[in-house]
Every structure is written in C-alpha cells, then in structure tokens.
Amino acid sequence: MSAALLALAVVVAAMPAASAPASAPPSVPAVVLLPLGPDGTTSVKQARGVAAQLRDALDAGPVAEGLCTLLSSSKDDDQQAERCRRDATCLGEVAALRGADVIVAGVIAPGADGLLVSVVAVAASGKEALRRLEVTLRGDAADQRRIDRLVRSAVGPHALRGTLALTGDEGATVTLDGVPRGTLPLPGPLAPLVEGEHDLLVEKPGFEPYRRPVTIAHAETAQVKATLLPLTSGDRARVPGSDIGGDGDGRRGGAAPDGPPLDVVVVGGVGAGLVALGVIAGTWSLLDALAVEERAEQQQLMFPRDSGLLARGQILAWTADGLYLAGLGALGVAGALAYFTPAEQQP
Incomplete structure (x- = not known):
C-alpha cells in the first residue's frame, strides 16, 4: 500500500512539469538562394561569383544576427534556376518543395556603369513576387555595402x-x-x-x-x-497641493500679480511720450496752416508769400510724422517684450 501511494505521489509531482509548455524559439524565415543566371554578355563564371558573394553576405549578416536561416544548396539548384528564372509561380513551387519560407533567384547583366544584379524574392507557394530588387556593382569598395543591402532587402524590411x-x-x-x-x-x-x-x-x-x-x-x-526647454509658469503642470493657502494660481497668500517688467514700462513710456510729442507737433503744424490760410484770405492771395511760416509748418509736419512712427514702433517693441518675456523672469 505504501509503495502504491509513493508511486502516485511521484506521478502527481511530475504532472506540472510535464504539462508546462516549452518556450519555442522565435520563428525566423528559412531562405533558399538559387544560383544567379547570366544574361547578355555576362558569363556563368561571373554569375557564380556574384551568387557566392550574396551567400557570404547572407551568412555574415541576417543569418549571423538570427534574422533568417539559409538552407543548403541542392544538386538541382542549377536546373531549377534555369527553369524558373524569375517566374514567381515557379519559384514559389520550388520554395514549397524545399521547405523554405522565401526563395531568392535572379540574373546578372551588363549595366551602364557596372554589373547589374536583379533578384526576386518569392514566398513559398506564392504566385507573386514579394520584392523585386536591383543593384549595380561597380567594382569598388562600396560593393560590399550594396550587396549587404540587397540580401537584407530580399529577406525582408526587418533585416535593414x-x-x-x-x-x-x-x-x-x-x-x-x-x-x-x-x-x-x-x-x-x-x-x-x-x-x-x-x-x-x-x-x-x-x-x-x-x-x-x-x-x-x-x-x-x-x-x-x-534639448529640453523649461516650462513657463503658464504651461507648468499643476502639482497637487502647490497652491495650498494661495489664490488658486500657484501664488501663496493671495498676493496680487506683479506689474509688467521694467524694460516694458520704460519702452512703453518712451513710445507714449513720442506719440504725445507727435500730437503736439502736429497740432502746432495745423495751427500754422490755419494762420497761413487766414493771411491768404486777408491779402486775397492764392499762394501767400509768408515763406518763414510755410517752412516752419512743413518742418513741424515732418517732425510730427517722425514722432508718430517712432512712438508707434516703441509701443510695438513694448508689446512684444510683454508678450515674449517668460512669466518667471518678470519682477
């Protein structure tokens, strides 16, 4: 009896471990790379050389980083590459037979400034190409980078x-x-x-x-x-309890808001003074103009000859215009200072 109970206890203790699912490794696509075919004046030797570079780039890049697996070559690869070329339906069938998720095939051809490599990536049993890619190899130091980008793009955007x-x-x-x-x-x-x-x-x-x-x-x-910019007092987030004993806007003791900054007061005062002087000069100029009209009526002249009075009126008119403009400009500057001065910098 005790032996049976002991055996039952062993079975029960082993059940959670047996029922716990094993963590499966993340799925990565299995890739088949078929030999490239020569096109135009290129040779089979050139095509095999480029295909070897693509395979090396896959091994050193996406395969080494765990982004895909590269299936071994088959004795039928040359025949399948020749039969399918870049036909998506044919390549999809070959990928399904090989147990691959993605199959890559293509050709090389003479280009305007190098060797043009054109490849197509097709999913297993697919009838359309996932990606069609081209790159020109120029025989310089940047070719390795071009090949790396080509094979990664063939595997998928996630490999870039x-x-x-x-x-x-x-x-x-x-x-x-x-x-x-x-x-x-x-x-x-x-x-x-x-x-x-x-x-x-x-x-x-x-x-x-x-x-x-x-x-x-x-x-x-x-x-x-x-680069982080400090928040202004108007934008600063309220902290709970920060306005305890205050007037609800973060100031304590219910103090009234401070006045405008000193520079705003000075510039605004100068502007207002200039406008006032402009009003005085304009009024003086108007009085001179009325005096000229009165003398003209008395002398029954269309154009009075009181040149001194006319000159003074003209100067006063120019002065009034200048004072108006300067005063309005100063008031504008004061308004800009008041608007753009952060609240925490105001006295």
Whole structure:
C-alpha cells in the first residue's frame, strides 16, 4: 500500500512539469538562394561569383544576427534556376518543395556603369513576387555595402537595421515608438532599430517634452541631441497641493500679480511720450496752416508769400510724422517684450 501511494505521489509531482509548455524559439524565415543566371554578355563564371558573394553576405549578416536561416544548396539548384528564372509561380513551387519560407533567384547583366544584379524574392507557394530588387556593382569598395543591402532587402524590411545615439539632459526619460528605453545618459546607442521613421519622446519634469520623428538608415548611426526647454509658469503642470493657502494660481497668500517688467514700462513710456510729442507737433503744424490760410484770405492771395511760416509748418509736419512712427514702433517693441518675456523672469 505504501509503495502504491509513493508511486502516485511521484506521478502527481511530475504532472506540472510535464504539462508546462516549452518556450519555442522565435520563428525566423528559412531562405533558399538559387544560383544567379547570366544574361547578355555576362558569363556563368561571373554569375557564380556574384551568387557566392550574396551567400557570404547572407551568412555574415541576417543569418549571423538570427534574422533568417539559409538552407543548403541542392544538386538541382542549377536546373531549377534555369527553369524558373524569375517566374514567381515557379519559384514559389520550388520554395514549397524545399521547405523554405522565401526563395531568392535572379540574373546578372551588363549595366551602364557596372554589373547589374536583379533578384526576386518569392514566398513559398506564392504566385507573386514579394520584392523585386536591383543593384549595380561597380567594382569598388562600396560593393560590399550594396550587396549587404540587397540580401537584407530580399529577406525582408526587418533585416535593414541602424542605431540611434541619443544625448540630452541627465535624468530625462526616453521613449521610442511608445516603448520606454531608459533614462539619460543611456549606456550606449539604441540598437538594433529597423530602418525607417521612429517616434522619439524625451521627458523630464519641469521641461517641455521633446518629441521628434527620427529617421534610421541601415548600417548608420543617427545622432540626436534632445534639448529640453523649461516650462513657463503658464504651461507648468499643476502639482497637487502647490497652491495650498494661495489664490488658486500657484501664488501663496493671495498676493496680487506683479506689474509688467521694467524694460516694458520704460519702452512703453518712451513710445507714449513720442506719440504725445507727435500730437503736439502736429497740432502746432495745423495751427500754422490755419494762420497761413487766414493771411491768404486777408491779402486775397492764392499762394501767400509768408515763406518763414510755410517752412516752419512743413518742418513741424515732418517732425510730427517722425514722432508718430517712432512712438508707434516703441509701443510695438513694448508689446512684444510683454508678450515674449517668460512669466518667471518678470519682477
């Protein structure tokens, strides 16, 4: 009896472990790369050489990074490549037979300034190409970068990756595409990031949020410095309890608002004074003009000859215009100062 109970206890204890699901590794696409075909005046040797470069780039890039697996070559690869060329339906059938998720095939041909490589990526049992890609190899040091981008694009857009080096105010929190990424200063660049546009948000209490779209390019590091601007008193978020004992707007003791800044008062006063002087000069000029008209009526002249009075009236009129303009300008400056001066900087 005791032996049976012991055996039952062992079975019951083992049941949770047996029923616990095993964590499956993330699925990555299996890729088949068929030999490239020669086109035009290119040779089979050239096509095989380029195909070898594509395979090496796949191994060193997406395969090494765990973004895909590369299936081994088959003895029928040359025949299948020749039969299908770049026909999507044919290639989709070959991919299904090989147990691949994506099959890549293509041709090389002479280009205007190099060797033109044209490939097509087709899903298993697919009838249309997922992606059609072209690149020109020029025989220079940049060819490796061109091949790397070509094979990654064939695998999928997710294989094109870059990094983001972010600097800014210490203690600010970083969110990228809605996902928290830490606090500045970050231990290193944010990587890997899929090529394209990302939404960057940097926040810190007491500062305006820094929100910008950031464009990431493959194999490059985007440099961004997030400059945070202090919040003005009108924009500052209310902190619960900060207006205790005050008048509801953050000031304590119900004190009345302070007056305008000194520079606004000075400039505004100068402007008002200039306008007043303009009024005086204009009035004086008007009186001179009326005096001229009165003398003209008395002497029955169409054009009076009192040149001194006329000259003074003209000068006064010009002076009035100048004072008006200067005064209005000063008042405008005072208004701008009052509008743009942050509230916390006002006395």
